[in-house]
Amino acid sequence: MPLAExxxxxxxxxxxxxxxxxxxxxxxxxxxxxxxxxxxxxxFAGGKRLRPALMLWTCELCGxxxxxxxxxxxxxxxxxTYSLIHDDLPAIDDDDxxxxxxxxxxxFDEAAAILAGDALLTxxxxxxxxxxxxxxxxxxxxxxxxxASGTGGIIGGQVVDIExxxxxxxxxRADAAGTLHYIHTHxxxxxxxxxxxxxxxxxxxxxxxxxxxxxxxxxxxxxxxxADDILDVEGTAEELGKTPGKDAAAAKLTYPALFGMAEAxxxxxxLVESAIHALDRFGQRASLLASLARFIVERKG
Amino acid sequence: MPLAExxxxxxxxxxxxxxxxxxxxxxxxxxxxxxxxxxxxxxFAGGKRLRPALMLWTCELCGxxxxxxxxxxxxxxxxxTYSLIHDDLPAIDDDDxxxxxxxxxxxFDEAAAILAGDALLTxxxxxxxxxxxxxxxxxxxxxxxxxASGTGGIIGGQVVDIExxxxxxxxxRADAAGTLHYIHTHxxxxxxxxxxxxxxxxxxxxxxxxxxxxxxxxxxxxxxxxADDILDVEGTAEELGKTPGKDAAAAKLTYPALFGMAEAxxxxxxLVESAIHALDRFGQRASLLASLARFIVERKG
Numbered sequence: 001m002p003l004a005e006x007x008x009x010x011x012x013x014x015x016x017x018x019x020x021x022x023x024x025x026x027x028x029x030x031x032x033x034x035x036x037x038x039x040x041x042x043x044f045a046g047g048k049r050l051r052p053a054l055m056l057w058t059c060e061l062c063g064x065x066x067x068x069x070x071x072x073x074x075x076x077x078x079x080x081t082y083s084l085i086h087d088d089l090p091a092i093d094d095d096d097x098x099x100x101x102x103x104x105x106x107x108f109d110e111a112a113a114i115l116a117g118d119a120l121l122t123x124x125x126x127x128x129x130x131x132x133x134x135x136x137x138x139x140x141x142x143x144x145x146x147x148a149s150g151t152g153g154i155i156g157g158q159v160v161d162i163e164x165x166x167x168x169x170x171x172x173r174a175d176a177a178g179t180l181h182y183i184h185t186h187x188x189x190x191x192x193x194x195x196x197x198x199x200x201x202x203x204x205x206x207x208x209x210x211x212x213x214x215x216x217x218x219x220x221x222x223x224x225x226x227a228d229d230i231l232d233v234e235g236t237a238e239e240l241g242k243t244p245g246k247d248a249a250a251a252k253l254t255y256p257a258l259f260g261m262a263e264a265x266x267x268x269x270x271l272v273e274s275a276i277h278a279l280d281r282f283g284q285r286a287s288l289l290a291s292l293a294r295f296i297v298e299r300k301g
Numbered sequence: 302m303p304l305a306e307x308x309x310x311x312x313x314x315x316x317x318x319x320x321x322x323x324x325x326x327x328x329x330x331x332x333x334x335x336x337x338x339x340x341x342x343x344x345f346a347g348g349k350r351l352r353p354a355l356m357l358w359t360c361e362l363c364g365x366x367x368x369x370x371x372x373x374x375x376x377x378x379x380x381x382t383y384s385l386i387h388d389d390l391p392a393i394d395d396d397d398x399x400x401x402x403x404x405x406x407x408x409f410d411e412a413a414a415i416l417a418g419d420a421l422l423t424x425x426x427x428x429x430x431x432x433x434x435x436x437x438x439x440x441x442x443x444x445x446x447x448x449a450s451g452t453g454g455i456i457g458g459q460v461v462d463i464e465x466x467x468x469x470x471x472x473x474r475a476d477a478a479g480t481l482h483y484i485h486t487h488x489x490x491x492x493x494x495x496x497x498x499x500x501x502x503x504x505x506x507x508x509x510x511x512x513x514x515x516x517x518x519x520x521x522x523x524x525x526x527x528a529d530d531i532l533d534v535e536g537t538a539e540e541l542g543k544t545p546g547k548d549a550a551a552a553k554l555t556y557p558a559l560f561g562m563a564e565a566x567x568x569x570x571x572l573v574e575s576a577i578h579a580l581d582r583f584g585q586r587a588s589l590l591a592s593l594a595r596f597i598v599e600r601k602g
Contacts, residue, residue, distance in 0.1 A: 026452055026453075030452075031457075032452070032457055032460045032461050032464065034460060034464065035452050035456065035457065035460045036452060039452075082419075086415055086416075086419060089415060091410070091411035091412045091415060092412045092415065092416075109392070110392035111392045111393045111463055112460075114387055114390060114392060114393065114415065115387075115393075115456055115459060115460055117419070118383075118387060118418070118419075118422065118456055119451060119452050119456045121419065121422055121423065122422065122447060122450050122451040122456065123451055123452070125426045125443055125447050126444070126447040126448065126451055128443075129440050129443045129444045129447060130444065135436035135437040135439070135440040136436040138436070138439075138440050138443075139430050139436040139439050139440060142426055142429075142430045142439075142443065143427070143430045143431065146423060146424075146426050146427040146430060147427065149423050150420060150423040150424055150427055151327055151331075151333070151336050151337060151340075151420050151424070152327075155336065155416055155419055155420045155423065156332075156333055156336065158416060159333045159335060159336045159413075159416055160333050162412055163333065163335065
């Protein structure tokens with residue numbers, strides 16, 4: 001599928017996701033209003049909705065009804081948003097700008113940002129149990145999304161990211177490469193994996209289909225992070241909606257820092273090819289997901 | 302049941318809960334170890350385990366197998382612990398001492414405390430889906446515990462507590478009383494309600510039994526908070542394991558501050574009587590829960 005068609009499809013899917021998020025989040029005028037305003041400020045800050053879109057598309061690819069995957073798709077986006085809010089806090093990455101707007105603790109205050117993150121994480125699980133009628137399906141969604149989010153997933157990756165930054169970075173190159181791989185495969189990959197697995201589960205896909213999609217997601221998740229590291233070096237603040245060069249300033253472990261820019265770009269391209277190869281069993285029906293894989297490393301922000 | 306017998310039973314139940322928490326939490330030596338150490342530091346900081354014990358006892362009172370209620374009981378305790386870790390953060394209550402030990406961000410650092418709280422909240426839901434075999438039961442447990450924890454429960458109460466502190470306290474006494482009631486019935490009551498409801502649900506109790514136990518939990522939850530407010534005035538640091546007088550220093554809305562100490566104590570006693578009355582339908586079998594209601598207002602820390 002050509003890039004323009006992918007972007008049109010993403011734009012349409014994004015509208016559906018935003019409508020669902022609007023329905024699933026507590027209303028802004030519900031008391032106590034401050035926390036609901038902060039939650040919505042960050043959820044509706046202009047994210048691309050890649051993870052929830054991937055979940056819906058995977059469900060359709062496997063012959064399922066995407067409406068069944070909408071609650072876990074929105075739950076995954078709420079968890080993605082909470083993790084950004086908490087990562088941006090002064091005690092962690094101390095970022096003032098996110099998607100071109102003040103971060104949650106800058107727009108409100110630190111207490112509000114901590115609690116808005118907590119509330120989005122909690123609400124993600126509430127949305128699944130309240131909007132997924134089939135208990136077995138709800139349980140499987142929560143297992144996938146919970147594991148992707150805990151210390152074996154996003155939180156574990158973030159912890160090692162903090163530990164390995166600045167003067168604590170591993171001195172030996174081999175150790176640093178291992179640590180970098182751990183960070184990427186825990187902080188960034190698991191939400192992509194949870195997205196395809198929940199989508200496939202919602203469609204009652206075969207184990208073989210779920211396995212192939214998991215390999216695809218592992219590749220694009222890692223490609224996404226390598227591309228992010230490259231953009232942090234080469235992108236502008238306007239393209240990124242956040243301050244570029246933050247990784248270098250914080251002496252963060254990144255692909256370009258460790259292997260050089262040329263090898264980082266080659267790695268990203270190789271991952272995209274591997275991801276597309278994993279989709280072989282689906283043939284032409286998987287052209288949307290193949291196109292998404294390419295977009296993930298070609299995007300400018 | 303005499304107080305001594307209640308304390309013996311609580312001590313035995315606490316051992317069972319601590320054993321289960323030990324099994325359900327990620328091992329301390331699992332990589333990344335720092336986050337697992339911080340989670341366990343706060344979970345095993347000497348809490349009384351009142352909420353999980355109440356869940357197990359309610360399950361037994363309704364004729365159920367308490368083992369079925371152990372995963373949600375531990376999940377509720379993990380959520381209780383996360384909420385304390387985040388409340389203690391410098392940006393919120395800024396507490397250095399909790400249960401006689403340094404708070405999580407004092408023992409480790411702020412980033413570790415934020416992430417350990419996030420991880421405990423996430424892990425609570427993981428424990429339920431991983432250790433409750435029946436999907437319908439898992440879904441009902443998550444619905445009860447999720448609602449008690451979100452902006453309609455603990456987080457909502459905490460938000461209003463922050464908003465109403467210090468110079469932002471409502472000027473009119475009637476407004477202040479309404480705000481205080483909101484804080485208590487959201488920050489403190491919902492975990493007690495979730496405890497009895499999950500326990501009763503695990504035992505497949507009747508709606509009438511669940512309703513009666515819900516009224517009991519609403520009363521003891523409120524009594525617990527009124528007693529806490531009283532202890533903050535009258536208790537010593539040694540008894541409390543935390544700094545007394547913090548509420549007055551922060552100009553927090555409390556029962557004694559708003560209604561005077563005599564009326565606060567009368568309110569606590571009246572709530573206990575009401576709670577015990579709600580147990581009438583269970584007769585002598587509910588003596589443990591009746592005794593717990595009395596303990597909640599008579600405790601010294």
